[in-house]
Amino acid sequence: MHEHHTTAPLAVVTGGSEGLGLAIADAFAADGADLILVARNRDKLLAAAGELGRHGTAVRTVAADLSAPDAPARIAAQVADLTDRVDTLVNNVGTAHFASLADTTADAMNTMWHLNVQVPLLLSQQLLPALLNARGNIINISSYWAHKMVAGRSSAAYSATRGALNSLTRALANELGPQGVRVNAIAPGAVHTPTYERSYLAPMTAEQRTAHDRRIEDSYPLGRLGTAHDIAAAAAYLASAQWTTGAILAVDGGLTVR
Structure with a gap:
């Protein structure tokens, strides 16, 4: 049996160099976690790592463009060079193109499908041995757009990818729970x-x-x-919530109850 937490827990955060990803990484580091930040821009990554270093935990970076088809495998290989156990994977990278049905292009759909659905699935797959090793958890960052529409804003292609990510979260929670890996999502309102x-x-x-x-x-x-801190606090909760899996946590100031 792999001894748990003989070292600090380790979190991998995609899009960890700014915005929500950086705030989530900051909350994890404040809780004592070591970090591996994944993002495109090397300079932003180094700045983020410098900022997070004040918590005194180890912060490493992987510069990669997740829109490249082979990115999940390449990122996983780099993570494997750094650790054999991942306590939390945060699939935070995503993209949104809003267009009317008439103006929706196959290219925009494919870009969103890849980043918003395939990358979280493939990265979870690639990092599964490390997640199993830590009896870790996956947190997918979704959106209220999966089920709350806004008058005058056309969102079919984008909303479809967010609905798919929510379904993926629930299905993986079902599949991986017996192996000790939890899978949850956060659906933020506008932040x-x-x-x-x-x-x-x-x-x-x-x-x-x-x-x-x-x-x-x-x-x-x-x-x-919302603020980035509001979302980060929810991620810190889900990372440690040992009896919560398959949840799509609305962190949206009540938007979706109206």
Whole structure:
């Protein structure tokens, strides 16, 4: 029997260099976990590793573009060089293209299907021996768009991939539970990340911003957007919740109850 936690727990976080991934990695490191961060940009990775180093745990980085077909196998090979046990795998990388049905392209669909569904499945498959070794857990980052639609925003292709990720989470929880591996997902509401700021808020006029803020107050029972910390706290919970598997945890300020 593999002795558990003779060393610090180890978490692998994709998209770990900024936004939600970095916040999740930070919460894990604060709890004493060693980290392997996976992301495209080497400079952002090194900056993130420097920032997380203040917790005193080991932070290693793997620079890889997950949109490449062979990325999961190559990442797993690099992780295997660093460790033979993974306590938590966070499948955080994803992408969203919103388009009407008439304007949806096969390319956009394939890109989303690959990053949002295939990569979490293939990375889980590739890291399964290390997850089994640690009796670890997988956390998939999904979205409210799996089942909450918004008037005036067309999301069929994107919503389909999020629904698929939720189903994948439940099916893997069923399959891997008997081997001691838990599989859960977080479905965030809108979160104020650097990406949200850059692509959505920054271009707004003052009037648009006022309308946006009023819409948030109307849509969310808790009256605000999420923060990266809100999502990270949920990930820290799921990583340690020994009798929770197959859960799709809505962390969305109540958005999906309205």
